[in-house]
Amino acid sequence: MSHGTYNQLWAEAQTSIDDLLPREIPLEPPRPEKDRLTVFQTLATLYIKYIQILRKLEASYDQIVHPQKRRVLRQVVDGTVGRLLEVKNEMVNLEFSEFHYFDDILSDLKLTPNDIEIPVPKYYRYERKKILKDREQLLGSILSKMGPSLTDKEKDVKQMSLEEAIRLIQVHERARQGRLRAKFMKEIRMEEERERVAAQRGAPTLDPDVAATRIQKIWKGFVRRKLTRKQREEEMIFIGMVPTKESRPKKFLPQTLAENTEMARRVTQDEYEVEYQQALVTVKEKIREVEGPDMKERMQDQIRQWFIECRDATGKFPDYPDEEDGGSALLFKEKTPEEVEAEMAAKEEEKGGKKKGKKGKKSGKKKKGKKSGKKGKKGKKGGGDEEEEEPGWKMAPSNFLPEVEQAHRGFRDVWMTRDESGNFQQKHDNELIKEKKRLEVEDEVRKQVDELMREELNNLKMALDRDKGKKGKKGKKSGKKKKKKGKKSGKKGKKGKKEKDLTADRTIESLYEELVQQGILVRSPQIYLKDYIGDYSYLGTTLRQADIEPMPSLSDVRQLVALYGILPLGSQFVHQNMPQIKSILLAGPRGVGKKMLLHAICTETGANLFDLTPENIAGKYPGKSGLAMLIHMVTKVARELQPSVIFIGGCEKTFVKKAPKGDKTDPKRLKKDLPKILKGFKPEDRVVLVGTSVSPFDAELKPFVKTYERIILIPRPDYASRYILWKHLILEHNGIITQHLDVSSLTKITDGYTQGHVVEAVKYILTERRISQLSKKPLAAVEFVSPLARIDPIYKEEEEAFKNWYMKTPLGKKRLEAAKNPDEEEESGKGKKGKKKKK
Numbered sequence: 001m002s003h004g005t006y007n008q009l010w011a012e013a014q015t016s017i018d019d020l021l022p023r024e025i026p027l028e029p030p031r032p033e034k035d036r037l038t039v040f041q042t043l044a045t046l047y048i049k050y051i052q053i054l055r056k057l058e059a060s061y062d063q064i065v066h067p068q069k070r071r072v073l074r075q076v077v078d079g080t081v082g083r084l085l086e087v088k089n090e091m092v093n094l095e096f097s098e099f100h101y102f103d104d105i106l107s108d109l110k111l112t113p114n115d116i117e118i119p120v121p122k123y124y125r126y127e128r129k130k131i132l133k134d135r136e137q138l139l140g141s142i143l144s145k146m147g148p149s150l151t152d153k154e155k156d157v158k159q160m161s162l163e164e165a166i167r168l169i170q171v172h173e174r175a176r177q178g179r180l181r182a183k184f185m186k187e188i189r190m191e192e193e194r195e196r197v198a199a200q201r202g203a204p205t206l207d208p209d210v211a212a213t214r215i216q217k218i219w220k221g222f223v224r225r226k227l228t229r230k231q232r233e234e235e236m237i238f239i240g241m242v243p244t245k246e247s248r249p250k251k252f253l254p255q256t257l258a259e260n261t262e263m264a265r266r267v268t269q270d271e272y273e274v275e276y277q278q279a280l281v282t283v284k285e286k287i288r289e290v291e292g293p294d295m296k297e298r299m300q301d302q303i304r305q306w307f308i309e310c311r312d313a314t315g316k317f318p319d320y321p322d323e324e325d326g327g328s329a330l331l332f333k334e335k336t337p338e339e340v341e342a343e344m345a346a347k348e349e350e351k352g353g354k355k356k357g358k359k360g361k362k363s364g365k366k367k368k369g370k371k372s373g374k375k376g377k378k379g380k381k382g383g384g385d386e387e388e389e390e391p392g393w394k395m396a397p398s399n400f401l402p403e404v405e406q407a408h409r410g411f412r413d414v415w416m417t418r419d420e421s422g423n424f425q426q427k428h429d430n431e432l433i434k435e436k437k438r439l440e441v442e443d444e445v446r447k448q449v450d451e452l453m454r455e456e457l458n459n460l461k462m463a464l465d466r467d468k469g470k471k472g473k474k475g476k477k478s479g480k481k482k483k484k485k486g487k488k489s490g491k492k493g494k495k496g497k498k499e500k501d502l503t504a505d506r507t508i509e510s511l512y513e514e515l516v517q518q519g520i521l522v523r524s525p526q527i528y529l530k531d532y533i534g535d536y537s538y539l540g541t542t543l544r545q546a547d548i549e550p551m552p553s554l555s556d557v558r559q560l561v562a563l564y565g566i567l568p569l570g571s572q573f574v575h576q577n578m579p580q581i582k583s584i585l586l587a588g589p590r591g592v593g594k595k596m597l598l599h600a601i602c603t604e605t606g607a608n609l610f611d612l613t614p615e616n617i618a619g620k621y622p623g624k625s626g627l628a629m630l631i632h633m634v635t636k637v638a639r640e641l642q643p644s645v646i647f648i649g650g651c652e653k654t655f656v657k658k659a660p661k662g663d664k665t666d667p668k669r670l671k672k673d674l675p676k677i678l679k680g681f682k683p684e685d686r687v688v689l690v691g692t693s694v695s696p697f698d699a700e701l702k703p704f705v706k707t708y709e710r711i712i713l714i715p716r717p718d719y720a721s722r723y724i725l726w727k728h729l730i731l732e733h734n735g736i737i738t739q740h741l742d743v744s745s746l747t748k749i750t751d752g753y754t755q756g757h758v759v760e761a762v763k764y765i766l767t768e769r770r771i772s773q774l775s776k777k778p779l780a781a782v783e784f785v786s787p788l789a790r791i792d793p794i795y796k797e798e799e800e801a802f803k804n805w806y807m808k809t810p811l812g813k814k815r816l817e818a819a820k821n822p823d824e825e826e827e828s829g830k831g832k833k834g835k836k837k838k839k
Helices: 003-024 036-063 067-095 103-109 129-146 162-201 208-238 254-290 292-314 337-389 401-415 430-464 466-495 508-517 540-545 554-570 572-577 594-605 623-640 651-655 673-680 701-707 719-732 743-749 755-765 768-772 781-789 796-806 810-820 822-838
Strands: 583-587 608-611 644-649 687-693 710-713
Touching (some): 036 254, 067 401, 067 810, 129 508, 254 430, 292 430, 554 594, 554 687, 554 710, 594 687, 623 673, 623 687, 644 651, 651 701, 673 687, 719 743, 755 781
Parallel strands (some): 583 687
C-alpha cells in the first residue's frame, strides 16, 4: 500500500480517538452508574473501540516511514495499549471473570470476531532486531563451545554393539535384494503378457512409413509450439509486461509480494531514521552559527534594559534569578496584567502569612470544635445525600489518557492540516526540526548570557554598594550548601536499604554464559501467537444469560495471553504505568498448548527464557547458599537483559503438601523463595513469572493462588476450533483436502482430543510416502482413526475437575457469589431508598 493509505488509516484512528475523548474526559464528573449490565455494555463498547483503534495505529506505525510522524504515532500506540489494558482490568473487576463475550455487541456494531483480534505491535521485535541478533549469536557461540553431548541432552542415543549393527545391515541388504528380484520378475511377467496379447491380435497393420510420418508430425508441432511460447515470453519481457526470470520470485503470490513490500518499507524506515538523526545535528549547528550571535546580543540588550528600569524604579539593581528558577527565562515570558497582579498579590500574602500564622493556630483550635459540632448535627439530618453519591460504579482514573490526549493534540496541531504535497518520499521535515532546535539553542545561549550578565550585575552592585553585595553573596552560598548536604544525606539513607550483590565482581556476560552452560537460560523456539489456532465462542453471551458458565474458547485464551503476557512486556512505558502483572498461570489438560503459548510470549516480545522447572534445576546449585546464588543470578540477568520470562513447568508440584516418595527433583525447593522473587519485581522491571500446570488441583490452594496472580484456564478445543485446526494442520503438512475427506465428521469424532493429539495423528499419517500417493489415493477420514485410537482423550470428568478448581480461586469465588446474590443486592438497594423517602 502507498504512503497515503497508511496516513489515511492514522487519520481514521485519530478521528475515533477524537470521538472517544469527550466521553473519557468529560467536563463534569459523571454520576455513578448502578445498573451492572449498563456498565458492562459501556466498558465492552470502549474495549472494542480501542481494539479497532489499536489495529489501525499498529498497521500505520509499522509501515509509515516518516520519522517525525512515527514519534507521534509511537506515543499514541503506547497510550492506546495502556488504556486498553485499563478497560480490561475494569471489566474483570466488574464481572469477576477473565473471559468476556461480545457476540451481541459485535452484532450491533456489524463486526466479526476477527475485527476484535488484539494485534501484537511488530515494533516489539523489529526495533530490537540488532539486540536480538547479537544475543542469538552469543547464545549460539556458547552452545557450540559446549559441544553436541551437552546441547543434545534430550536426545538419548542408543548404543549398538558390532554384532547388532552387522545383523541390521544384513537384514536391510537382503530386503533390498528381494525388492529388486521382485521388480525384475514383475517386469518379465509383464513382458510375457504383452507378447501373449500381441500374438492374439496378430501382426501390426500400420505401414512403417506412415507411422514415421505421424511421429514426425507430432514432434514438429510440439517443437514449434514450444518455440512460439518462448518467443512470446521474450516479447512480453521486452515490453515490460512480465518480470525477468532473475527478478521473478519462485512463488509469485500476492501474499509474498505484500510481505516483500512491508520488509522494504521497514528498510526505508531505518534509512530515513539515520538521515533524521544526522539532520538534528546539522540543523542545530547551523542555527547556532547563524542565529546564535544575534540571540546573544538581543538577550544581553533586554537584560541590560531590565537592569536600568529596575534601578530607576527602586533605586537599586535587582537580584538576578537563580538557575534553578530558570534564570533570565523568567524575564522573557510574556505575561498579561492579570498574571502580574496575581504575582504581586501572592508576594504580599507570603509576607502577611508569616505574621498571621501564630494567631491562626491559636484561634483555629476553638473554631474547629464548634464546626465539628455543627457537622455532626448535619450528618444526622443530611447524611443521606452523601450516601446516595457513594453507591454505584465509577471509572477509575487513568494513567494513559493524558498521553493519548497529548498525542492527539500533536496530530491535530501539526499533521492534520499540514501540506505534504512536496514531500512525496515522506522524509523528515526540516522546518519542524528548526522550530525544535531553535528553542534548544536559545536555552544554551541563555545559560551563557546568564553567566556573563550575572557577573556584570555583580560588578555594578559592587560599584554602588560593595558591603551589601558581599553579605548577600555569603548568605546565598551558605543556604545552597546546606540544601546540598541535606540531599546527600538522603541518598546515603537509600543506599543502605539495598540488598547485597553476591556477584558484584562479575560481568553480566559471564553470568549469562554460566546460566546457559547450566541449562537455566534456554533458547526459545520461534513460535508466534497467530500460530495458536482457535475459533471464537459464538454462544458465550447466550449461555451466560441462561445462568450457564461456559468454558473459554481458544480465541479467548489467545486474547488473554496477548493482554497479560505480551503487551505489558513489550513496552516499558506501558509496563510502568499499568497495574503490574508479576505472574501468570497457564492451567489445562495435556496437549492444549501451554508451552506453545509460553514460547509465543518469548518470541513476540524478544524475551529471554529462564527455565526453573524442578527437573531442570535438580542437582544444580545445591544447598541454601547455592539456591540463593541461583535466584540472585537469574533475577539479576533477567533485570539487566529485560524483557525476561521465568518459566516453571509443573508448578503445582512446588505447592504439594507432601512430595512423592523417591522424587529426586525436590519440587518444593523454590516454595519459600518464589514470593520473595515476585516481591522484588518493580514496575520498571519487565520480568514475568509463567507457570504451567496439568493438575493444579493437587496443590495447596492459598499459597498457589497467592503466587500466581493471573490464572488462564485452557480448555480442550470445541467443535469450531477443531474444525479449523484439522484443516490447518493437514494443509501445513502438505496434505490435500478433497471431497473424499469429510473434515466435519473427523471433527465430530475427535471430541475430547486436544491440539497435541491432532498434531500426532496428522504427523503419523502424512509421511513422505503417503504424500507422494495423494494424487492417486486421496486422504480419507478413516485413516486418522487408527492413530487416534491409541491416544487417551480428555474426558468430561477431567474438564469438570479443572472447572471446579477454578471456581475455588478468589476470582471464581467472587463470580459465584455475584451469580447467587444479584437479586438480594438490588432489593437491599431499593429498601434503603424506600427508608430514606419515609424519613
